[in-house]
Amino acid sequence: MPIGAPRLNIRCEGIILSDMPYAWSEPPSSDAVVELRLWPHNSLPAKGFAAFILATFTLICIPLLGLLGTVLLWGLLPFAMIALGGMWYALRRNEADRKILEVLTLGRDHMHLVRHNPQGPEQEWQCNPYWAKLIMHQKDGPVPHYVTLSGAGREVEIGAFLSEDERKSLYAELSDRMRRITPP
Structure with a gap:
C-alpha cells in the first residue's frame, strides 16, 4: 500500500476487514480476547x-x-x-x-498462535503475553522487516507471506495491541 494511502476498514460480524490480508476481531470490552487472522493474497479469483x-x-x-x-x-x-x-x-x-491461515489469539493471560498449513500438520505456539516479545528483524531475517514472536523458549514467525509494507503495518498494530493488554 502506498504511503499516505487511506485504509479501508469494514466491520463484519465482529471482525474488522481491511485492505490488508489480515483481520482483527473486535472485542466487546478491553478485557476480552482478541483474534488476528492472517492469510496470503489471492490475486486470481x-x-x-x-x-x-x-x-x-x-x-x-x-x-x-x-x-x-x-x-x-x-x-x-x-x-x-x-x-x-x-x-x-x-x-x-x-x-x-496459498491456503495458509494463521490465527493469533491474544488475551491478558495467554497468547496462542496456530498456523494452518495447506499440507502437513498445524503448527502451534503459546506463551504468556507478559513474557512475549514481538521482534522486527530489519535485515537479519529471510526477508526485510521479518516479524517474529518469542517466548516460552521459542521464536516463531508471523505473517511471513505478507509484503514488506504489510509486515511493517502488522508489527505496528500488533505491538500496539500487545502493549494495551500487558499490565504495566
Missing part, C-alpha cells in the same frame, strides 16, 4: 482463472487454424493441450499452496 484458461486456449488455437484439415494439426494439437494442461495445473497448485 475463480472468474479470473476461467478467463485466463480460456484466453490461453484461444491464443494457443489461433496458430493452429491454418493447419485445419491437415495431418500436421493432429501432430501439434497434443502438445498444445499439454501446454494448456500444464498452465491449469500450475495455477491450481499455486492456489492450493
Whole structure:
C-alpha cells in the first residue's frame, strides 16, 4: 500500500476487514480476547482463472487454424493441450499452496498462535503475553522487516507471506495491541 494511502476498514460480524490480508476481531470490552487472522493474497479469483484458461486456449488455437484439415494439426494439437494442461495445473497448485491461515489469539493471560498449513500438520505456539516479545528483524531475517514472536523458549514467525509494507503495518498494530493488554 502506498504511503499516505487511506485504509479501508469494514466491520463484519465482529471482525474488522481491511485492505490488508489480515483481520482483527473486535472485542466487546478491553478485557476480552482478541483474534488476528492472517492469510496470503489471492490475486486470481475463480472468474479470473476461467478467463485466463480460456484466453490461453484461444491464443494457443489461433496458430493452429491454418493447419485445419491437415495431418500436421493432429501432430501439434497434443502438445498444445499439454501446454494448456500444464498452465491449469500450475495455477491450481499455486492456489492450493496459498491456503495458509494463521490465527493469533491474544488475551491478558495467554497468547496462542496456530498456523494452518495447506499440507502437513498445524503448527502451534503459546506463551504468556507478559513474557512475549514481538521482534522486527530489519535485515537479519529471510526477508526485510521479518516479524517474529518469542517466548516460552521459542521464536516463531508471523505473517511471513505478507509484503514488506504489510509486515511493517502488522508489527505496528500488533505491538500496539500487545502493549494495551500487558499490565504495566
